[in-house]
Amino acid sequence: MDIxxxxxxxxxxxxxxxxxxxxxxxxYDHTPTKTESLIxxxxxxxxxxxxxxxxxxxxxxxxxxxxTTDGNCVFALNQSQLKVQFDIELQSPSNLPNTVVTxxxxxxHLQRFQSSDSLLNKKLTQLIQQNTQELIDYAISEGLAPxxxxxxxxxxxxYISANPDRFWNTDLISYWRFWISNSKEKNGQGSxxxxxxxxxxxxxxxxxxxxxxxxxxxxQSPHQTHSTTQISRSQNSDIKKPT
Numbered sequence: 177m178d179i180x181x182x183x184x185x186x187x188x189x190x191x192x193x194x195x196x197x198x199x200x201x202x203x204y205d206h207t208p209t210k211t212e213s214l215i216x217x218x219x220x221x222x223x224x225x226x227x228x229x230x231x232x233x234x235x236x237x238x239x240x241x242x243x244t245t246d247g248n249c250v251f252a253l254n255q256s257q258l259k260v261q262f263d264i265e266l267q268s269p270s271n272l273p274n275t276v277v278t279x280x281x282x283x284x285h286l287q288r289f290q291s292s293d294s295l296l297n298k299k300l301t302q303l304i305q306q307n308t309q310e311l312i313d314y315a316i317s318e319g320l321a322p323x324x325x326x327x328x329x330x331x332x333x334x335y336i337s338a339n340p341d342r343f344w345n346t347d348l349i350s351y352w353r354f355w356i357s358n359s360k361e362k363n364g365q366g367s368x369x370x371x372x373x374x375x376x377x378x379x380x381x382x383x384x385x386x387x388x389x390x391x392x393x394x395x396q397s398p399h400q401t402h403s404t405t406q407i408s409r410s411q412n413s414d415i416k417k418p419t
Contacts, residue, residue, distance in 0.1 A: 178203075179195055179198065179199075180198045180199075180201075180202050180203075181194040181195045181197065181198030182194055182197070182198065182264070182266060184264055185197055185198075185262075185264055185266070188262045188264060189238075189262070192221070192225060192228075192229040193229055193232065193233055193238075195218075196218075196229050196230070196233065197233070197238070197239075197253065197266065199217070199218075200239065200251055200253050201253060201266050204251060206250065206251075206252075207250075208244055208248030208249065208250050209248060209249055209250070209251070210247055210248055210249070211247075211249070214226060214230075236257070236261065237254055237257045238253070238254055238257055238258055238261070239251055239252065239253060239254060240252045240253075240254055240309075240322075242279070252309060253266065254313065255309075255313070256313040256314075256316075256317055257313075260317075279326065279330075281330045282304055282308065282330075282333075285300070285304060285330075285333050285337075286301060286304055286305070288337070289301040289304070289337070294340060294344070295344050295345075296336070296337070296340045296343055296344040297337070297340075299344075299348060300333065300336065300337060300348070303348050303349070304333070307349060308329070311329060311349065311352050312325045312326060312329055314352070314353065314356065315328060315329070315356050315359075318356050318357075318360060319360060320356070320359065320360070324359075328355070328356070328359050329352075332352060332355050336348065336351075
């Protein structure tokens with residue numbers, strides 16, 4: 177293979193790591209790969225060097241590795257962590273997909289959405305294909321563990337797709353941020369470090385308060401007496417009639 181890597185990454189992380197990330201950005205086609213295949217690709221390294229490189233990148237959360245039951249691995253570059261930890265941005269070529277869709281649930285979602293021609297399902301298909309990794313990275317950056325972020329994303333897709341009349345014209349990425357705020361709140365991870373103090377609770381409390389007031393007034397209305405003021409013409413008017 178042609179070795180392409182960022183000198184900035186090499187100076188910050190090391191040459192081995194820079195070479196592997198360069199392969200990930202420029203040459204990896206996002207298909208499940210066995211370890212033996214990696215050994216052949218990086219044959220100029222010893223097995224130990226390859227394993228140490230992979231372990232180091234994964235432990236620093238600079239790459240995400242999904243392992244399948246048949247011994248394959250799928251790799252994805254964690255752009256957000258690379259930016260946060262080292263202020264480095266690596267741009268993938270435009271002919272490669274922006275994200276990796278390998279999770280079984282995500283594949284099922286894609287198949288279901290692609291089988292329908294509805295506007296919402298088209299938006300969900302595009303969301304999964306182009307924004308999955310970005311949305312999960314956002315959830316992780318907000319404090320959710322990776323496995324919780326993935327499970328939350330799965331629930332999010334289920335909920336959105338089950339309410340087509342409500343979400344067909346919604347900015348799904350913005351709503352995901354609201355969803356994550358609510359998830360943090362439920363787990364006591366909100367900005368005030370206490371459940372019931374997040375954005376969702378504020379909205380619900382306001383709605384509940386308005387509803388309560390309305391019901392209270394409605395309950396009182398049959399017992400209220402309305403007095404009417406009769407307007408009568410005064411007999412002793414001070415206003416003189418024109419002559």
